[in-house]
Amino acid sequence: MGLKSWFSKLFAKRVVQKMYDDAAMAVQHQEQILSYLVDKGVKTEFGRDHHFHAIKSHTDFTQKIPVRDYEGLRNYFDRVVKGETSVLWPGQPVYLSKTSGTTSGAKYIPITKESIPEHISAARNALLSYINNTGNAAFVDGKMIFLQGSPVLDNSKAIPTGRLSGIVAHHVPGYLQKNRMPSFEVNCIEDWETKVDAIVEETLKEDMRLISGIPAWVQMYFEKLIEKTGKKTVAEIFPNFSLLVYGGVNFEPYAARFRELIGKEMPTVELFPASEGFFAFQDRQDDTGLLLNTNAGMYYEFVPQEELDKPHPKTLSLSEVELNVNYALVISSNAGLWRYNIGDLVKFTSLSPFKIRVTGRIKHYTSAFGEHVIAEEVEGALSETLKKDVAAVTEFTLAPQITPESGLPYHEWFIEFNREPKDWNVFIENLDTALQNKNPYYRDLIEGKVLSPLKITLVEKDGFQEFMKKRGKLGGQNKIPRLANDRKIADELKAWSVKTIASSNF
Known part of the structure; x- marks a missing residue:
């Protein structure tokens, strides 16, 4: 120790x-x-x-x-x-x-x-709580990485302006500075893809023990690490990696993919900043x-x-x-x-x-027909379905299809799979049933033949990254909206869509 x-x-x-x-x-x-x-x-x-x-x-x-x-x-x-x-x-x-x-x-x-100071102390207390609760403190003896926005501040206004994660980077306690990565120079890179590539190069040979960030962007970092090294898992690259810290979104839909990438179960700490x-x-x-x-x-x-x-x-x-x-x-x-x-x-x-x-x-929901489906319900339904299947999801979002070319309206799930389901019929039926169980209004609409069961539109590899890049929101604290009550996101995602799949059993 x-x-x-x-x-x-x-x-x-x-x-x-x-x-x-x-x-x-x-x-x-x-x-x-x-x-x-x-x-x-x-x-x-x-x-x-x-x-x-x-x-x-x-x-x-x-x-x-x-x-x-x-x-x-x-x-x-x-x-x-x-x-x-x-x-x-x-x-x-x-x-x-x-x-x-x-x-x-x-x-x-x-x-x-x-x-x-409250932003800083809360982040500190989260890590100290983990240490006190588990007795595991070895990560403080190695390197820690925080995937975040650039610390460069805009001083052209009356008050210095920047992204929260970049602002907080200026207030990291001194006792963590030597352990903290990436370097200030790399952290200042604005283009997210370039930045992640530089972080990969900078951390490859380091004793990384704690990794923190929004799951989608940590996943991108992990995938680039594996691609660069030719290793099978992050655990092979960083054998002392022992704690994953995340916030911003529900981790469960990412859990299966992270187990694959890391190569083992990893303790996690969730934050709400x-x-x-x-x-x-x-x-x-x-x-x-x-x-x-x-x-x-x-x-x-x-x-x-x-x-x-x-x-x-x-x-x-x-x-x-x-x-x-x-x-x-x-x-x-x-x-x-x-x-x-x-x-x-x-x-x-x-x-x-x-x-x-x-x-x-509050503004992210689907209720084109009065069902008012929220993120907790779609994330929970997908997580339950993934646990029954061998599939793994990279990213997803949901939108209503109000005016289909034929048949009844439906919920359209845009999903980028890392590993596709073995049986599409079973997967779609399980997912739709899980959502019905979580939202009785949705169930009533299905049973009343107002809606047909959901359909899945496959998004090509890295499609969501390209979508966010086009929007100028790749990386940092930006997150994919889980739901929408209109077709704006859905229509944009069509550029990276492969095909739409419905269960043949319905």
Whole structure:
């Protein structure tokens, strides 16, 4: 055992104990954070516009400030981008995190001197939780790679601007700098394919022990490693590789392919970071729930999914939530976000401590016929089906086919397989049945002959990568939308589609 790993175990024990003490005080901390945020907000333009001086309770807070998304707050964000001070938070942000919006184009999320440490400490605590939970700390004695956006910041605006992962790269603790890869020079490469090729070259001979990133781009890195070396698995290339850290999407659909690429089962840690805040992380290997970060300068509210379309949706505080209910996550924070709907749906898997899992994006769903299928359901259906089959999936998305050339409308799954099913009829029937079991409205539409069972359109090898490249969203924190309620993505993917397959048994 190296000195770093020995010390990290002692450090982990102390930090994790404090973390669980905080978790036990979650409701009290949330009340304190709300009071702190309002006191700070009084000194801002937003606070004056919303009469913060009269807010004395959670009820006052909810009555004076509506729940809004980026578009609803855009006039304030635009003023921050121009360099105005004390618009959303006292003073100016230290950074603006540039992120892609579903409907808003580029979004610029403020990161303040108060909020940036919370991003760093949450990532640290996730790794320390793993060490404390498992006793495995050997990865800190070797190299660690974080596949992320470029750390180069745009200083042409009033406030330095960049991708969140690139901003965070400037704040990696000193004790990790010597272990961290890729090098700053390689990390600054903008073109993602060129960057991954350079990372492969740079890491081939290194003692890589922890690898982190969005699964689709980690998979791309693994495949290029194997192609370059001629080895069969990543474990042959990096025999001490012992921990995979990921976030942004559900890992289950990728799991089979990753087992093949790595050559063995690999412990994983799931994170839930975003430009708006680092919300949660997996703290135990025997529990896939993500521990909610409740003492980190963020005040949480939760909107039941059925309330989302109402002009004045009901919102719940942390003390009011229930298990296994889909909620839209709304935050107010020390970055100057006020009752901000981040666009994610979550479910609570535990109330003591508070743990969640991400079930989808609010704007990513398929409901052309009233079925309202969400990411949790399609990802779960595909994962269950893959476990019954020898198939392996590289990437997928789903869209409604409302006007087929013949027959009834249907759900069209665009799937890039690394290994195709042995029996298409069985695979399609299992997948459709699994989705029906998860979504009774979809089942009713199938049984009522409103929809025909799903069809699969095969996407050629690397088709999804080419699709994202054409969109200018290859790599970094960009993710493939799992679902759509229109044909925009589907129509673009036709350029890389091979054929459409339906079960002959239906």
